[in-house]
Amino acid sequence: MHKIAIYNNKGGVGKSTLAVHLADALRRLDLKILLVDLDSQNDCSLFLGLEEKPEKTFFNLIDYRYPADLKECIIEIRDNLGLLTNTNYELIEKDLHRATRIDNFLDKVFEKTEEIYDYMIIDCSPSRSILNSAILFYVDSIIVPTQLEIASIRGFSDIYNYLEDLDIDSAKVKLVVPNMFDTRTKEAEDNLNELKSIFDEDMITSPINRRTKITEASKAGKTIFEYNSDTQLEQFYNIVERVIELG
Template sequence: MGPKKIAVINNKGGVGKSTTSVQLAHGLAKLDFNVLLIDLDGQNDSSLFLGFTEKDYENTFFDLMDPRYPAKLSECIINARENLDLLPNDNIEKINSELHRNSRIDIIMEEILSDLEDMDYDFVMFDCGPQRTKVNDAVLCYIDHIIMPVQVESASVRAVGNIYEYLDELRLSSDLITLIIPNMFDARTNESKANLELLKDIFSDEPDILTEPINRRVKITEAGRAGKTVFEYDEEAADQFFKVLKRVVEKIV
């Protein structure tokens, strides 16, 4: 059957996509699933949040696309944690430019990642940038599920529809959107509570698409800066993500 393929994506920046990608990937690994996290965000934050910088790897996603001597997938993957591997990138602009030359954006990711079928991963997770790019086009044509973090503030909640428009432009089904994670929730503020209720109203016809909110916690930010996940840094934040992970397993496995 192959691995479950998930994109963590939102067309708005600053909503916690990389943080969410890293925590969910490591959380699934801690639940004894074999996970590959593919960092396709221009900031390389997933790699950084796992404690890796460019000096820690030689081959990256772009080397899989080298028209002269494409690297093998196994040569570009590094082990990040037990049961968790990472495929980093070093130049998202180069990847995007190379994809612009390909007329079959709908199948290119299958070709680039064809070796995955012979590898023992249960999940392949993509950390995507916020822009509408050829990279994201290719990812969305490849994956089975979308997990979308949404910051619980007005502009972010209002922008939820953008991903539906994007899928429509690509002629992809909105059924790909499997879970929406209200993120950076602050129960102390009326605005945050009102925006959470607005999200619930927006998805009142499909209430099981929303997870419990992830609270805004300094410890989550600190963990990323330290190159650690919440499971290594803060028990209370880890408990929140485990609740979301339960929903991921229920809906996707």
């Protein structure tokens, strides 16, 4: 199982949208995917049309008093796609502070998933937190979506400083996804070129164009694959190809 974190310390860059579409695209290739929604806003759950609050979530899975079984906490939200949501985010943080070691905490939590799923995709909150630290230790790869705005691009140094503080190899950052690319503006093109000057070419994926159809699909609880077939699909599939190359 290849474990991927979708992370940026800046909000509003499309993390949850990317996580949901990547998960949906991979499961359509007959791969078994576990999408773990550990963003405090639970946007992945919203974007996949989950209307009822689950009885058991990630919080119950790690509850040291009454731990739930993994199968009780995962919702089969689509064929080949399991969803693990979260509740009580602040209590999760408090419980993790009780952990003896944070660097291998999730290895034990997700031990049973290794033989079931081909990919685990974790949507992270845009922050430095003990939960995010545990996630970044746990995953094999980090994918960073970014808006093509100069503030977002300059914020990459904060991500690398965070990894350095945790003593995590920065090589875990495998892909950078330029998101919400506005083809009509020179600023977006200039910022894309700025991004390309910072990172190796093989780290940057094709940009995802700004499209109202993606927003409409998310509000409807669907992915773009389910909502409207257009050229936007090719952009996501290009990213999927890059992810599969990671292993």
